[in-house]
Amino acid sequence: MLTAPHDVQDSLNQPLSDTMSLYEKEPGTEESAVTGPSLDAEDPQERIEARRLRIAARIEAKRREALGEDLKVPKEKKEEARKSHKQIEDSRQRLTKLVSDGTQLVTNIQIATDAKETQRRAEEEELKRQRREKLDTEAKSSLEKFDEITKKWALDKPKQVPQKMWEILNSQQQQCAHLIGDKNNLISELQKELRRKDDQYVKDLKKQAEDIDLLVERMEEQIKNLTKTYRQELLQIEKVFELERRELLTANRNKWEQGMEARRDKELETLMSRMRKVEEYEQQLKQLRVQDGEEYNMIKIKLEADVQVLQQQLQQMKATYQLNQEKLEYNYQVLKKRDEENTITKSQQKRKITRLQDVLNNLRLKQAKQVKQYKEENQSLMDDYKRIVEQYKELQKKMRHFSAVDAKMFEDIWLMNEEEMKQLVQKALEADRIIQEQQLGMRWEPPELGFLDNVGPLLAKQKDQKPAITVAQEVMSSNAHRDESPAMLGQSDGRVRQGGPAVSAQTVKHILELLCDESGFLIENKLTRLLSPLDKDERSLIKLDSIFGALGIAVEEDVYKLVEFFCRYKRERSAAKPDEDGDAGESNADSSAGGSHGPQGLIHPNEVLGAIKAFVMEFQKPRERTAPPRLMEERDSSEDATYWAAAAKAIPESRLRVWDALESALEKYHNVLSGRAQLITETVSLRHQNTELRTLLHQYLNSQVNAELEIPPTQMLQGEYSHT
Known part of the structure; x- marks a missing residue:
């Protein structure tokens, strides 16, 4: 509630403080100027600076004096600034005193209210203390009375007389009623105190409302007084500033008039100097007119002489023109005559063109008919070609199928016969x-039979070929010359190149040298550094070995292919050039037809890289492809007879002779054994017969019939035995 006057004061003091701050800067600047370096200072640097400032002030004063400026104007401005500052300071002091008085008047109410509140709180604390003491005393007395009543109940329990019990109950009831009465009295006192506090609270609220109304009234009155005073002070300050403004305008107007007067003087002086310059320029113009007149006369005379010369030249040109005109007329007649001749020739040519046009039209008709006929023939041929290609593909498919079936059947039959042959050989x-x-009772050693390890049809063995580096070494070490007869590569050791044109050793050597010189990118840099101290031949051989490894050239056949490809590449490149003359073409054709490729017809070094790339594209890709299945006609059956003959000769001839001798001996032994077997059989049969006869004889001898006979057989047998 008390902050409102301060807010109003701050809001009213804000513009005044801003205005005062503007005018407080000037005295500060004066003080800073006054409190500069002094000549009486102890520091020599400060004294030097003071002397410099004094000299600068003197120079500035002289400059102003030369310009006509008044040196007293700054002093008057300073005095006027001090008057305005004094007015602002007086206004601020009066306003500050008014604000402090109003604040004190407003805060007196708050101070009185705070004092009353402090006194009320002290009285309330005292009443609380008395009430607390009274409650404590009442609680103690009530507790003592309650204890006394409780003790009497414990003492009266043994008594059984009703009259005494009645008396005791009446006394206990009186004591309880007295205790309850004390409690009720205390409650009534507290209720009275509460009602008194409520009344006091209502009175305090009314008093506070009255104080607030009084405070608001004083605040409004203070605001009105402050507003009125601020307005008066602002009017005073505005009057002072208006007075200063009028004085400044008067001073500036005087200065303006002085400046205009000086300007008029300078303009007059400038005008006089301009008039003097105009007179000087007029004199110079007169002199120039005289000089130009003299020059004009001289030029006129010169030009008249030139005109006469030109007239003479004109006459000469006219004569020349007349002569040229006559020549042109003669030439015109000649050209006219030629034009007539050309017209006749043109008409003849037109007739000829017409005739040729008719011939051309006829030929075009024939051409159209032939083109149509050829298209039909081409279409029919294309259809036949497609049909034949389809038939060819179908035939190839069937051929591959039957070839595979035949190969499978041949392999199965071979395996069956081979298995049967191996079983027979094992039995033998x-x-x-x-x-x-x-x-024979001899130690048996099995013979070495390599064909038993073979399973399936025999495969053709490749012929051994020399390594490519060996061929290169032989070629590079040869001392062949260009003019010697071409020696065939490989004929020195009795071998002849098969399936291709013959190539001279000189050509192979030259191509290998080109390959070694132009294919350095196929060799590692490390290897190149290591080869630098070696001889040329050794270095070339090692480079060729590395290049052959990069290109996949391993055997002599690959070297032949490389050389032949380079020669063919040169011929194809030469034939592809349309601007090559006929003599060179004939010489290349003769050289290619002859089968020898001399160095003069070899590939250029710049074309080696392209030839290597084409060689790799043509020969390296087929090597990477999988080999096609072998057909029956591709198989080499030259070793089949040897294979089966070796199977037939599994047992050596010496063993067969032993077998023959053993067979004859065993046959004889068999005959003897057969005879012995027959004799043994006969002996066994005779033994059986003897046994049977003995049995019969024994039966006859032991028969009862013998007893009836006069001479029994036993007696006869005994007699025979005795005689014997």
């Missing part, structure tokens, strides 16, 4: 072992 070997060990 087993028989030989039994004969050697059991019949």
